[in-house]
Amino acid sequence: MGHPALAVHGAPSRAALALTVLVSLAVLFTPGDDVPSAPPGVDKLVHLALFAALALAGRWAGIAPRVLAVLLVAYAGASEVVQAVAPLNRSGSVADLLADVLGVALGLLAWTGLARARRSR
Structure with a gap:
């Protein structure tokens, strides 16, 4: 049996979700002037990791x-x-959307793998 803090539906899991949502709001809706510059492609990795x-x-x-x-x-x-459309000095991107969707898929697959590994113990 795993550590009680890692139990599904527990307070730590809800807190982690709330914190992750807050981070996503900051990342996705920070005005463009406040977004740090990065090499090309890094923003796609950020989108993928955020949605995973x-x-x-x-x-x-x-x-x-x-x-x-x-x-x-x-x-x-x-x-x-x-x-x-918002005056955030940012632009919407189909490539970012695709990175987001890929991140969702990878996150769900990772959870499935973790759950299987946990059950096999």
């Missing part, structure tokens, strides 16, 4: 995978629309 983290935290908090996938893909799409 959201997927992992969401599964840990007990959100069903299909529901979580739909919510996160909708959030990804909405974030790109907001970046494109």
Whole structure:
């Protein structure tokens, strides 16, 4: 049996999800002038990692995978629309959306792998 703090649906898992959502809001909606410059492609890795983290935290908090996938893909799409139309000095990007969706898929797959490994112990 694993550590009690890693139990699905526990307070630590909900706190991790809340923190991950707050980080995502900061990353996705920071005005463009405040976004640090980075080499080309790094922003796609940030999007992928952010949405993988959201997927992992969401599964840990007990959100069903299909529901979580739909919510996160909708959030990804909405974030790109907001970046494109809001006065944030940012631009929406289909490539960012694809990186987000790939991150969701990888996060869900990683959770499935972790759950299988945990069950086989």
